[in-house]
Amino acid sequence: MSKARWTGALLAATLLLTGTGAGAATAEGTGSSTGTAIGWRALGLAVSPEGAKAYVVAADRSGRRTPVVLRTVDTRTGAVVAELPLAEDGTAGTPVVSRDGRRLHLLVAEQLVTVDTAANAVVSRTPAPEQERPAGWSGGRLTGLAVSPDGSRVLVGQDGPALDGQGVRPGRVLVFDTRSGAFVGSVALRGHTVDALALQAGGAAGYVSTDLGVEHLDTTTAVPTVVRTVGRLGATKELAASPDGLRVFALGALADTGTGYVIDTGSDTARPVFTFANGPLDLHYVAVNPDGGRLHVLKDGWTPQASVLSYDAVTGAGLPGETLTGFGLDGVSATAIAPGGHTLYVAGIRGEGSYLKGVAF
Numbered sequence: 299m300s301k302a303r304w305t306g307a308l309l310a311a312t313l314l315l316t317g318t319g320a321g322a323a324t325a326e327g328t329g330s331s332t333g334t335a336i337g338w339r340a341l342g343l344a345v346s347p348e349g350a351k352a353y354v355v356a357a358d359r360s361g362r363r364t365p366v367v368l369r370t371v372d373t374r375t376g377a378v379v380a381e382l383p384l385a386e387d388g389t390a391g392t393p394v395v396s397r398d399g400r401r402l403h404l405l406v407a408e409q410l411v412t413v414d415t416a417a418n419a420v421v422s423r424t425p426a427p428e429q430e431r432p433a434g435w436s437g438g439r440l441t442g443l444a445v446s447p448d449g450s451r452v453l454v455g456q457d458g459p460a461l462d463g464q465g466v467r468p469g470r471v472l473v474f475d476t477r478s479g480a481f482v483g484s485v486a487l488r489g490h491t492v493d494a495l496a497l498q499a500g501g502a503a504g505y506v507s508t509d510l511g512v513e514h515l516d517t518t519t520a521v522p523t524v525v526r527t528v529g530r531l532g533a534t535k536e537l538a539a540s541p542d543g544l545r546v547f548a549l550g551a552l553a554d555t556g557t558g559y560v561i562d563t564g565s566d567t568a569r570p571v572f573t574f575a576n577g578p579l580d581l582h583y584v585a586v587n588p589d590g591g592r593l594h595v596l597k598d599g600w601t602p603q604a605s606v607l608s609y610d611a612v613t614g615a616g617l618p619g620e621t622l623t624g625f626g627l628d629g630v631s632a633t634a635i636a637p638g639g640h641t642l643y644v645a646g647i648r649g650e651g652s653y654l655k656g657v658a659f
Contacts, residue, residue, distance in 0.1 A: 331427060332626075334376045336369050340645035340652045343632035346415070347399045349373060352634070352643055353406060353415075354654055355390045363387040366406055371654055373636075373643075380418040384411060391442070392632070393525055396449040401476070403452050405440045410421045410454055410474055412481040426472060431459035432453070434543045438576040444504065446517070450476055453514035453522070455492035455506060459593040471506055473521055483521035487513055493535045493618055497545030498563055505561065509576065510550035512548055514566055528566050529550040531559045536582065540611060541590045547611075549570065549595060558584060560614070571614040583632070586611055590659075594642070604630040606642060606657075622657055 337356030344353045352371040364387055370380040370482035379531040384387045384390065395402050395415070402413040406519035412421040428435045440459030445452050452474040458467035472485045489508025496519065504522060505514040513530045515522040518585040536549045546561040548568070558581070560571040571593065583596040598604050604627065608620035627646035634643045642657045 301420065303449070318435045325544070327590055331573045331656040332549055332592050332648070336371065336378070336652055337367060337505070337647060338651060339389045339647065340632045340654070341366070342404065343634045343643060343645050343654070344393040344395050344402065345373075345636050345643060346395055347397060347637055349636045351379075351415075351612065352654060353393050353395065353402055354632070354645055355384070355393055355473070356652065364389075367392045368393070368402075368404075368416075369467055370418065373553065373656065379425065382413065382420070383420050384420070389441075394443055394445050394452075396445050396448060397447055401445075401449065403445060405443060405454070408440055410440070410452065410477075411442070412452075412476070424474065424479065426456055426482065427484070428483050429456065429459055429470070431467065432461070434466075435459040435461045438492075440508075441492045444497045446497065447499075447501045451515070452476060453495050453497075453504060454481075455495055457492050458490040470506060471495070471504075471515065471522060473532055485515065485522045485524060488527055489513065494537040496537035496539040498545055499541055503543075503563060505537055505539070505546045505563075507537050507548065509534070512537070512546070512561060512568075519609060521659040526566060527644060528568055536584050538584045538586050538593075540586050541588055545611070547584050547593060558593075572609055572616065577587060582595070585633065585635050588637055590637050592617070592639075594633075594635070596630060599631065599646075600629040602628055604644075604646070606644075608632070608659075620659065622659070625655060625657070627653065627655075 321326050333455040334352045338359045339357045342355040354369045366385040368382040369378050371380045385407045391405040393402050393404040402415050410424045414421050441561040443454045443457040454472040456466045456470050469487050471485045472475045472481050489510035491509040493507040502518050504517045506513050511527040512528050512534050514525040516525050538547045549558045557573045558571050559568045561568045580598050585594045593609040604624040608617040627648050630644050630646035639658050645654045
């Protein structure tokens with residue numbers, strides 16, 4: 299039997315929800331289990347370093363347009379305490395908060411946007427530098443990003459250029475200097491499609507997922523260099539690094555095989571950390587608890603049967619007793635683990651809108 303403790307309207311009122319499967323949870327106590335309304339569709343989610351605020355990037359509806367808005371939620375009260383329009387129309391990626399909590403970085407409409415979290419104001423909007431490409435080819439889309447531990451650099455992935463949507467030229471990782479507010483260099487990758495980036499603890503090494511495998515970067519220099527390609531793995535789209543820097547978990551490119559991998563950062567060797575016998579599967583949002591002991595992955599996120607599966611991050615053993623289910627949503631589109639490691643935030647669709655909820659492990 300899975301158990302999850304929700305905080306109705308986030309943490310405004312405590313609700314204990316238990317159930318035997320997705321959608322089976324029932325609420326006890328006072329308050330509403332709906333959660334905090336955060337717009338039409340949630341595009342990304344992050345939590346501040348001290349856990350007091352959740353930052354939700356949402357798409358709203360305005361006629362045929364989908365304005366992008368950053369909404370800040372007080373996790374203690376469940377109230378939306380700030381809103382910041384980011385684009386009149388377009389898409390956005392998952393936000394990343396600097397370690398000191400002062401800056402939030404995200405990709406919006408093919409620009410790197412930096413937000414001052416205290417002032418709730420956009421500091422800069424920076425398009426990618428021109429990408430070398432043949433005449434008639436379009437530049438690659440901006441994809442994932444990662445922030446260095448000291449907050450001085452933001453690494454941004456970019457697909458290779460394409461012709462009529464078909465690309466074979468290599469992608470790259472761009473380096474953004476937060477002090478000067480400009481891109482200061484780039485490193486060419488072997489793969490064309492670039493997805494996620496993960497930085498090893500301390501920032502000495504980075505890993506980037508591409509269509510040709512996970513590429514290991516040396517990030518000790520001003521502009522990173524490619525050390526090697528770890529391998530195709532069958533899962534090279536979403537990445538998460540363990541807090542101790544010893545492991546990177548990879549998931550996604552071939553997630554319908556039902557396999558997630560762990561990369562030993564000392565040797566750059568990989569092995570399966572979990573495998574489902576019956577694919578295809580919808581697996582997303584791989585994450586590691588702040589203490590490094592648990593690995594979490596969202597399964598069937600676009601359905602009411604969405605669940606968060608848990609594994610021992612060291613041994614890879616499944617922990618079915620820690621599975622979280624019954625979120626009361628039509629689907630989950632974003633997740634984030636609070637710094638303390640005891641609360642999972644989920645954002646997803648219910649009816650015509652999207653809501654944010656906190657779930658205790």
